[in-house]
Amino acid sequence: MYVGLEEPDKSEVLADEAGDGPTPDRRARVMMLDMASGAATDAIVSLTDATVLGVENVDAEVGQLPILDAEFEIVAEFLAGEPQWNDALRKRGVDPTKTVAVPLSAGTYDNPNEAGRRIIRSFAFVQDHEKDLPWAHPVDGLCAYVDIINREIVDLVDYRIFDVPAESGNFDTPEVAGPPLEGLKPIEITQPEGPSFTVDGEHIEWTNWSLDISYDQREGLILRKLTYQGRDVMYRASINEMVVPYGDPSPNRYWQNYFDTGEYVFGPYANELTLGCDCLGEIYYFDATLADEQGSPRTISNAVCMHEEDYGTLWKHTDIFTGMSEVRRQRRLVISFFTTVGNYDYGFYWYLYLDGTIELEAKLTGIAFTAAYPEEGSDYQSLVAPGLGLPYHQHLFSTRLDMAVDGVRNAVEEVEAARVPMGEGNPWGNAFTVAKTRIGSEADGARGANAATGRTWHILNTEKTGRMGHHPAYALHAEQTPTLLADPASSIAGRAAFTTKQLWVTRYDAKERYAAGDFVNQSAMGGGLPAYQSADRSLDGEDIVVWHTFGLTHFPRTEDWPIMPTDYAGFTLKPYNFSDASPVMNVPPTTAKHCHGHGS
Incomplete structure (x- = not known):
């Protein structure tokens, strides 16, 4: 695995x-x-x-290994010859030979006959021909619970018969997509003198940045040993877990909560980026060599893409006294990969900026998971085509940020705006200030965002100070999006506790790599971050790890079907008193030949 x-x-x-x-x-x-x-x-x-x-x-009561591709194939073959399954399909007027099984991770529930078993749950979709996208034709009201080791159905949920939505979702055909859009002229991005970065194996140098990269079967792209202006910023960064919890409580889909890293291991599904335009400009590709399911090496060509891109104005000033007018262009180094997990496609883009900013952007596209839309309507789905619904769901990611701001002696301060009451010292009521709270130990290390106060978290070095006496820091800016919306007593809330807070801080331990624990498939509750923090270790001036939960909540719209325009989620790390003055004063101006236009 x-x-x-x-x-x-x-x-x-x-x-x-x-x-x-x-x-x-x-x-x-x-x-x-x-x-x-x-x-x-x-x-x-x-x-x-x-x-x-x-x-x-591996103790099955704690959790099980992720699911092998070979197991998905076995489930499909098994169900194709299973009379009980085929009878349920025929009852719906569906030809079993024109269906595909979609096996999925089971989650953890107190269902009879499942204890200690390796379970996969499977839906059916109709595929009219080999090029037909079956997602448009869900066979709803039906689900098989399969013991993959013993090759048996432990339960068949057959609670309702829906009409199978008939309208095509083949967005790659003119019949669905319509005629090609006209009027778009080519955009060419060129760097006549080549890119500004250099690569030596896995080591990258770009302006003031230095880092290494690697690629892991479970986590995908990993950034290592990031330095800015020759000073340490972060030892290691990766997406360590993600989960897609669905909000439809129907009897055949209440269990839909997919951990795309812990249950499926998304690294091997990375796209080979040789075709299309996943990246644009002067591109450098990195291959990824992983083990296949027999343990033999398999190389994914061009799994990771790196390029530079312009990012608008870095700084600008026109002075009313001196007449000086100066502008500089911002640019960023982009290191990315795309992985396809079933119906969804995820891109993860790390951005390094000239001013020391780090940003991660997750790009979500592909095909949203489908269901038959009930005739009476639904509080948990969006109707997007005749008889076709898209259930409400969330995409929640955990990034593990092994910080090393100017060294490994770090701490985290929660920083937010604070009103000052009108009165002595503030007679006109206009004053406001900043409030800082040091996170002392892991007992206080799970924190929520607060848009009302503009809450950020500063990861600072406790031993060093800059010219003005400030501790050098990096500030984590979270997007103000919902955390897990499932009930706190639910199975998914217990198994994916990392989704209940935007920030978790732990003392560094090399064995603590995954926010939901090592063995997520059919896992018990309380693993991962709650277990790590239970030791209540000191976090002040220690070697610490910051875990940030981010994501989005998807109430689908008609524009999301049949192909979903890219949606975005992410976060930003900005230097805060890390440099003694603006680090980008010395960025040279862009030459005039690159700033011309028609009629100039």
Whole structure:
């Protein structure tokens, strides 16, 4: 299921680089599933010594390994020959040979006959021909609960018969999409002297930035050892988890809550970016080599794309006294990848800016998950085509930010605007100030955003100060979007507790890599971040990790069907008293030949 780097402790790596310790042993973590018995093992292997250091059995009561592609194939083949399933399809007037099974992760519920079993739940969709997109034709009111190891249906939910929506969703055909849009002229982005970045293996240099990148089977793109102006900012950054909880309580879909990293492991689904225009300009591609499901290496060509792009005005001033008029252009380095998980396509774009800002933007597109829309209407779906509904849902991501602002002795302050009451010291009532609260320990380390006060979180170095006496910091700016909307007592709230707060702060531990825990598939409640924080370790002046939850809530519209225009979610990290003065005063002006237009 997984082969990846078992990363050494940060302290060992830093000691080795400083010449104060030995080179850490290079190790791999290997997760394997016995398809015959269901036995799951989690092994650590030394690549340095070619030895197995340990093997543990995965406890099914804690959670199970992610789902293999091979298991999805087995479910489809099994259901195709299952009389109970085929009879339910025929009862709806559906030809079983013209359907596709859509197997999905099961979640964790107190359903009879499921304890200790490896469960996959499956819907059916009609596919009229091999080029037909089946998402337009859900066979609703029906769901099979399959024990994948024993190859048996443990339950068949058949609670209602809906008409199968007939209208085509084939947006790649003129019949659905209409004639090509006319009048768009080509946009060409050129860099005649080449890009401003340099690449040496996995190491990247760009203006004041330096970093390494890597690619993991579970997390996808990882940024490592980011420095700005030669100073440490962050040791490691990645998307470590994401979940898509649906809000339709129908008997056959109440369980729809997909962890696209922990249950499906989205790294291997990265798109090869050789075709189309995923990136534009002077592009550098990185390949990703992963293990396939037999443990053999498989290379995804052009999995990661890197390029520069203009980003408008960096700074500008026209002075009324001196007559000076100056403007500088902002630009950013873009490092990105796109992965397709079932019906949705996700792009993750890391942006590094000239002024030291870091930004992550998730781009969401593809095909929204479909259902048959009830004749009586629904409080939990949007009607987008005749008989076709799109259930309400959320996309919630966790990014793990292993911070190292000017070193590893960091702390987090919650910073927000504060009104000052009218009275002594504020007789005219115009005053306002800033309130700062230091997060002392993990007991206080789960925090919510607050748009009313403009709340941000400053990750600061507690040992160093700049010219004006400030502690150098990076400020995390969260988007003000809803956290998990499911009831706090729900299964998904317990399994995906990271979605209930925008910020979690923990003491660094190399083994704590995933916000929902190591084994998310059919997991127990309370794993991941709540378990990590239960130790109540000190966070003031320590080596800390910041976990940020962000995302969006999707109440679909007709414009989202049959292909969804890209929607966006993300966050920003901005330097705050990190530099002693503006770090972009020395950016040169753009030459005139690049600022001309028609008629100039």
